[in-house]
Amino acid sequence: MNVESSDETPLDRTAERVADFVTGQVASPAASRSSSNEFERRLSGLRRRRRNRQRLGIGAAVTLALMVAGLAAFRFKPAAPGADLSYRVDGQPPPAGGNVLVSERAESLLAFSDGSKVRIAARSRGRVVDVNGHGARFALDEGKVSVDIVHRPRAQWTFEAGPFVVSVHGTSFTVAWNPADTLFELRLQSGAVSVASPLAASEIGLRAGQTLRVSLRDLTSTVAVTVDGGRETPPSHPAGNTTAVPSPAFDGPPTTRARPPESARWSYRGWTTTLAQNRALDVVADAERRGLATVLERADSEDLWALANAARYAGRFALARQALTAQRRRFPSSDRAQEAAFLLGRLHDADPEGPGTALGWYDRYLAEAPDGAHASDALGRKLTLLQRSNRTTEALAVAQDYLRRFPRGTYANAAHALVRAAQHP
Amino acid sequence: MRLVTERSPRTVAARPPTDAELVRALRADDPAAPAILWARCSPAVGRLLAKVLGPGLEIEDLTQEVFLRVFVRLPSLREPSALKAFVLSVATNVLKWELRRRWVSRRVRLSISGRLPDIAGTSNDAEARQALRRCYQIFDSLTTKERLAFVLRYLEGMTIEEVAATLAVSVSTAKRWVGSGAGKVADRVSRDPDLRSFFAKPREEGPS
Numbered sequence: 229m230n231v232e233s234s235d236e237t238p239l240d241r242t243a244e245r246v247a248d249f250v251t252g253q254v255a256s257p258a259a260s261r262s263s264s265n266e267f268e269r270r271l272s273g274l275r276r277r278r279r280n281r282q283r284l285g286i287g288a289a290v291t292l293a294l295m296v297a298g299l300a301a302f303r304f305k306p307a308a309p310g311a312d313l314s315y316r317v318d319g320q321p322p323p324a325g326g327n328v329l330v331s332e333r334a335e336s337l338l339a340f341s342d343g344s345k346v347r348i349a350a351r352s353r354g355r356v357v358d359v360n361g362h363g364a365r366f367a368l369d370e371g372k373v374s375v376d377i378v379h380r381p382r383a384q385w386t387f388e389a390g391p392f393v394v395s396v397h398g399t400s401f402t403v404a405w406n407p408a409d410t411l412f413e414l415r416l417q418s419g420a421v422s423v424a425s426p427l428a429a430s431e432i433g434l435r436a437g438q439t440l441r442v443s444l445r446d447l448t449s450t451v452a453v454t455v456d457g458g459r460e461t462p463p464s465h466p467a468g469n470t471t472a473v474p475s476p477a478f479d480g481p482p483t484t485r486a487r488p489p490e491s492a493r494w495s496y497r498g499w500t501t502t503l504a505q506n507r508a509l510d511v512v513a514d515a516e517r518r519g520l521a522t523v524l525e526r527a528d529s530e531d532l533w534a535l536a537n538a539a540r541y542a543g544r545f546a547l548a549r550q551a552l553t554a555q556r557r558r559f560p561s562s563d564r565a566q567e568a569a570f571l572l573g574r575l576h577d578a579d580p581e582g583p584g585t586a587l588g589w590y591d592r593y594l595a596e597a598p599d600g601a602h603a604s605d606a607l608g609r610k611l612t613l614l615q616r617s618n619r620t621t622e623a624l625a626v627a628q629d630y631l632r633r634f635p636r637g638t639y640a641n642a643a644h645a646l647v648r649a650a651q652h653p
Numbered sequence: 654m655r656l657v658t659e660r661s662p663r664t665v666a667a668r669p670p671t672d673a674e675l676v677r678a679l680r681a682d683d684p685a686a687p688a689i690l691w692a693r694c695s696p697a698v699g700r701l702l703a704k705v706l707g708p709g710l711e712i713e714d715l716t717q718e719v720f721l722r723v724f725v726r727l728p729s730l731r732e733p734s735a736l737k738a739f740v741l742s743v744a745t746n747v748l749k750w751e752l753r754r755r756w757v758s759r760r761v762r763l764s765i766s767g768r769l770p771d772i773a774g775t776s777n778d779a780e781a782r783q784a785l786r787r788c789y790q791i792f793d794s795l796t797t798k799e800r801l802a803f804v805l806r807y808l809e810g811m812t813i814e815e816v817a818a819t820l821a822v823s824v825s826t827a828k829r830w831v832g833s834g835a836g837k838v839a840d841r842v843s844r845d846p847d848l849r850s851f852f853a854k855p856r857e858e859g860p861s
Contacts (some may be wrong), residue, residue: 239807239835240835240836240838240839241839242838242839242842242843242852243803243807243834243835243836243838243839243842244807245852246788246791246807246838246839246842246852247803247807247808249781249784249785249788249852250704250785250788250808251704251808253781253785254700254703254704254707254708254785264688264691264692264695266717267687267691267695267717267720267721268687268688268691270717270721271687271720271721271724274721274724274725275682638713641708
């Protein structure tokens with residue numbers, strides 16, 4: 229048994245002097261309230277992630293059990309005569325492992341087993357999201373598709389273009405979507421379709437020969453009748469050869485500026501939860517699928533905040549700035565609006581044209597939330613930016629202010645060094 | 654179980670929870686417990702981190718890291734009354750990890766000089782600042798275990814038994830590491846003429 233004790237170990241005098249000196253030089257960091265808050269914030273994040281992991285584990289187990297049950301049921305079920313539709317892309321089987329279709333030079337033809345056809349114009353992007361026994365769901369990301377659906381009983385085909393959803397039963401039409409300009413156009417050759425638009429309270433019914441054109445940027449919707457024999461007009465072109473006709477589906481006369489109706493309220497997307505699962509890219513993709521212009525104008529405060537953070541994490545800084553600016557404009561009295569000012573400062577921190585914008589946002593945050601959770605950081609970042617741009621006098625003033633307000637803060641060392649340098653040049 | 658803290662008006666006269674009560678409250682996800690744990694243990698942890706690593710911007714962040722690990726490892730704490738020792742042993746693990754990271758950074762020359770640039774003490778005395786920087790250069794030359802053992806024994810004033818418990822080694826091993834660390838520090842100070850004369854002078858002033 230080891231019975232050695234510290235009493236048997238005389239301390240080395242030189243080492244002891246070094247130890248005394250170092251102990252005297254190294255200040256003990258105090259337990260500040262802001263540090264405690266930060267710890268509690270990080271701890272609650274950790275607990276949330278652990279809970280999510282547990283839920284994910286349970287979800288995975290349930291999913292696995294359902295899959296096993298489904299496979300067992302499938303094994304003993306006789307093959308149904310009306311099985312799911314199949315399709316080919318330009319005569320070839322669909323892309324393995326994914327359903328993204330990109331046509332760079334020539335148009336692509338999707339031929340479905342029921343005889344329905346979807347022609348994807350060159351430089352367009354679209355995806356077959358789902359195929360079942362009644363039809364398919366196709367998402368047009370950008371560009372134009374011409375659709376020819378064979379009429380069948382209980383057929384169910386859906387075409388999504390940004391925030392628009394076109395439901396068809398048996399018809400021929402062309403649909404175009406330009407996400408950059410948020411322009412949607414649907415030209416109906418035959419049959420009937422209904423379109424769910426973010427600018428309309430209810431679905432818009434269209435008859436053969438009608439063209440629906442919607443601009444989310446201008447908040448205008450137009451239903452027109454083609455009078456030149458059905459020649460197609462791209463959505464970005466002016467509708468010079470069309471005649472506006474009233475449509476009962478619109479709240480006001482065509483081509484008037486329309487506010488989003490009350491019944492078309494934002495449906496909560498739960499992006500905060502998605503983001504907590506480290507799925508920032510999914511949040512951004514979902515927002516893009518719904519149309520960024522629509523999301524920025526209509527998302528509720530929580531989803532908009534989650535989108536801003538997701539965009540930051542995904543490196544989509546322009547989108548993050550848009551979402552934060554929208555947060556401040558649309559929810560000006562909220563805490564998030566104040567915090568958005570700080571984050572906008574962070575996003576402009578490394579602006580090549582100088583720190584002016586970032587400093588402006590930090591000042592705004594400090595004015596709006598002088599005791600806010602980021603006040604120490606905002607002041608510290610200001611100090612760093614001013615030092616970096618050699619604005620020493622201003623930096624010194626900020627350093628003194630920082631030390632007065634946050635004597636044990638993260639930037640206290642830098643502030644002390646600056647003050648010391650000014651006292652002993 | 655619910656802890657009563659100063660936040661609640663009816664709690665002013667309440668006694669602070671013991672370590673064992675605090676551990677039970679943490680395990681029961683009591684919302685007041687993390688703040689009490691932080692207030693009770695973070696000064697000691699921050700002081701240890703600062704002494705081992707030298708003062709720097711990352712001390713606060715590493716202190717947070719220590720407490721997050723404490724929370725994660727809390728289920729493995731067998732003796733709830735040994736909370737402080739447990740927190741310090743987690744802190745030394747974080748320090749080992751941080752010292753290794755710094756060692757690798759120096760090896761791959763992430764810092765141009767190969768040295769950490771931000772040792773800034775609290776003194777206005779330029780000579781003292783320079784001496785402090787050199788002391789930490791000497792500390793950098795110790796192995797991780799020597800450095801930790803030296804700081805715990807000489808700077809934190811722990812007994813050899815406490816050093817051994819904190820580093821989870823035998824008393825003889827702790828004694829060997831402390832002796833080796835202190836010997837190297839003394840040797841390198843004596844071979845540095847500036848430091849030798851600096852420590853030969855009587856120094857009475859504390860941190861300014």
